[in-house]
Amino acid sequence: MRSTISRRHFLKSSFFAAGTAIAGTGAADAAAGMSDANNEPLVTLIDISRCIGCEECVYACKDANAHKFADPRKPFPRMYPDRVPVEDWSDKRDVTDRLTPYNWLYIQYATAVKDGQELTLTIPRRCMHCQNPPCVKLCPWGAAKQETNGLSRIDSQICLGGSKCKKVCPWDIPQRQTGVGLYLDILPSFAGNGVMYKCDRCYQKLEKGEQPACIEACPEQVQTIGRRSDMIKKAHELAKEMDGHIYGLDENGGTNTIYVSPVPFDQLVYDTGKGKPHLKEVKDTMADGSNLALAMVIAPVAGAAAAVGKFYKYMKEEA
Amino acid sequence: MFYHFKSRRTAYGLILFFIALSGFAQMPIFKRYYIADIPGLGWLAQFYVTHVIHYGMAALLLGLGMYVAVDYFLAHRSSSSKSGTINRASRLTLSAQVKIISLAGLILTGCFMVIKNLSEVYYPHGVIIGLDLLHLLFGMVLLGATAYTWIRRRTWIR
Ligand code: HEM
Ligand code: SF4
Ligand code: SF4
Numbered sequence: 101m102r103s104t105i106s107r108r109h110f111l112k113s114s115f116f117a118a119g120t121a122i123a124g125t126g127a128a129d130a131a132a133g134m135s136d137a138n139n140e141p142l143v144t145l146i147d148i149s150r151c152i153g154c155e156e157c158v159y160a161c162k163d164a165n166a167h168k169f170a171d172p173r174k175p176f177p178r179m180y181p182d183r184v185p186v187e188d189w190s191d192k193r194d195v196t197d198r199l200t201p202y203n204w205l206y207i208q209y210a211t212a213v214k215d216g217q218e219l220t221l222t223i224p225r226r227c228m229h230c231q232n233p234p235c236v237k238l239c240p241w242g243a244a245k246q247e248t249n250g251l252s253r254i255d256s257q258i259c260l261g262g263s264k265c266k267k268v269c270p271w272d273i274p275q276r277q278t279g280v281g282l283y284l285d286i287l288p289s290f291a292g293n294g295v296m297y298k299c300d301r302c303y304q305k306l307e308k309g310e311q312p313a314c315i316e317a318c319p320e321q322v323q324t325i326g327r328r329s330d331m332i333k334k335a336h337e338l339a340k341e342m343d344g345h346i347y348g349l350d351e352n353g354g355t356n357t358i359y360v361s362p363v364p365f366d367q368l369v370y371d372t373g374k375g376k377p378h379l380k381e382v383k384d385t386m387a388d389g390s391n392l393a394l395a396m397v398i399a400p401v402a403g404a405a406a407a408v409g410k411f412y413k414y415m416k417e418e419a
Numbered sequence: 420m421f422y423h424f425k426s427r428r429t430a431y432g433l434i435l436f437f438i439a440l441s442g443f444a445q446m447p448i449f450k451r452y453y454i455a456d457i458p459g460l461g462w463l464a465q466f467y468v469t470h471v472i473h474y475g476m477a478a479l480l481l482g483l484g485m486y487v488a489v490d491y492f493l494a495h496r497s498s499s500s501k502s503g504t505i506n507r508a509s510r511l512t513l514s515a516q517v518k519i520i521s522l523a524g525l526i527l528t529g530c531f532m533v534i535k536n537l538s539e540v541y542y543p544h545g546v547i548i549g550l551d552l553l554h555l556l557f558g559m560v561l562l563g564a565t566a567y568t569w570i571r572r573r574t575w576i577r
């Protein structure tokens with residue numbers, strides 16, 4: 101763990117110093133309001149033991165974000181080849197038992213046994229807002245962005261709906277709606293397939309200093325939002341209190357969503373599948389790239405050394 | 420001094436082939452157009468696999484590029500004091516200049532994207548989009564120039 105941090109700092113501070121000069125200006129448009137002065141990311145802490153599964157948060161999310169939802173043009177342009185799937189949720193906007201382009205948060209039911217007693221838990225599920233989000237970093241068009249307050253979001257004006265973000269997301273979070281977005285103006289039959297939607301952590305509300313809709317609406321104060329270090333501290337306290345377990349500290353290299361459960365996460369029995377994310381351990385998907393970045397610093401040094409070596413050998417032979 | 424040129428050309432050819440293939444595989448196109456269905460090519464649709472290949476090839480390209488550049492520089496310096504042969508032989512053709520400029524552009528934009536992909540690095544949205552588009556554009560120019568030199572049998576140096 102420590103070695104990856106020092107490597108990251110090495111990379112950032114030495115060879116590629118110029119790159120971070122650009123990155124630095126990103127701090128300038130850091131969301132005001134909720135984000136704090138030294139730009140520590142915000143984390144939502146979710147105390148699963150408090151949730152009663154009332155779905156107030158689900159409907160609050162739908163209301164607060166209704167203006168962002170897709171209004172697809174029909175009929176959809178024919179897409180080639182025929183295997184390209186049409187994904188249309190526009191007639192099923194009311195679905196709340198899974199993630200859809202019109203439902204960015206859903207309540208997952210889980211059962212478990214604690215102290216010999218069967219227990220039913222309800223878990224609010226949505227985008228985890230990874231600390232190094234592959235959905236953002238690997239989008240080939242740059243349609244997604246991560247803000248310095250730790251949230252990630254997909255720009256529906258730019259997204260072409262290729263669904264790469266969903267494939268690289270360890271939880272398959274982003275959901276596609278066909279028939280909307282930029283691809284319609286380019287080559288709708290041959291490239292793109294709509295727009296990907298997911299929780300954007302109510303970024304406009306955060307900018308105004310308000311709380312995300314789902315947090316505000318919850319009658320049980322299941323979620324708390326705050327600075328990462330504070331929330332981690334709180335998560336540990338909470339876990340100690342209820343003899344509980346934490347999810348999100350290391351998953352995919354760490355996420356800005358932290359769950360605390362009274363039961364170990366690998367003992368929960370829950371429904372997963374399309375639009376229903378799992379709660380399994382997740383390795384850091386971006387780690388290989390970060391390690392290879394170091395190889396990119398070393399390789400040119402090795403190349404130069406080889407050329408110099410060859411030159412000296414040649415000079416010796418000439419002499 | 421020239422006997423290495425054949426092996427460095429082969430190395431460059433292989434790197435270019437795989438870096439371009441894995442680069443285009445960053446876009447979700449190989450699955451849609453059945454290319455990843457060809458037996459043995461399924462990995463082209465696995466984004467983390469092509470991501471690692473693209474990075475690995477980039478490291479090799481940087482190594483090779485630095486080797487060739489330093490080698491050229493040293494040969495140039497030693498030759499200017501002796502005969503002018505290497506000097507004259509080393510003049511770049513127009514197509515080679517186009518290729519080198521697009522390679523430099525790819526490396527520059529590529530390295531910025533590698534930094535972007537590290538944890539806790541936040542680029543402004545416009546910069547991300549610009550880097551992506553420039554990288555793609557330089558890639559197209561490089562492949563176009565490479566195809567031209569291949570078909571017309573143009574060399575790097577006159
Ligand atoms: C040192 C050289 C290079 C580096 C460091 C580099 C790095 C990258 C990175 C970081 C990405 C974004 C996707 C991802 O993170 O996985 C990318 C995408 C891509 N690369 Fe490269 N690359 C290099 C050279 C090349 C070359 C020579 C080509 C040849 C045509 C190429 C073609 C592409 C294409 C087509 C994409 C996807 C479209 C885009 O994002 O613009 N790259 N590259
Ligand atoms: S959970 Fe998935 S969609 Fe959310 S930030 Fe992480 S990779 Fe992106
Ligand atoms: S943060 Fe906002 S967008 Fe995300 S689930 Fe909550 S209400 Fe929905």
Ligand code: SF4
Pocket residue numbers: 150151152153154155156157158207222224317318319320321322323
């Ligand atoms: S509003 Fe609160 S208690 Fe109700 S389902 Fe959502 S998180 Fe659970």
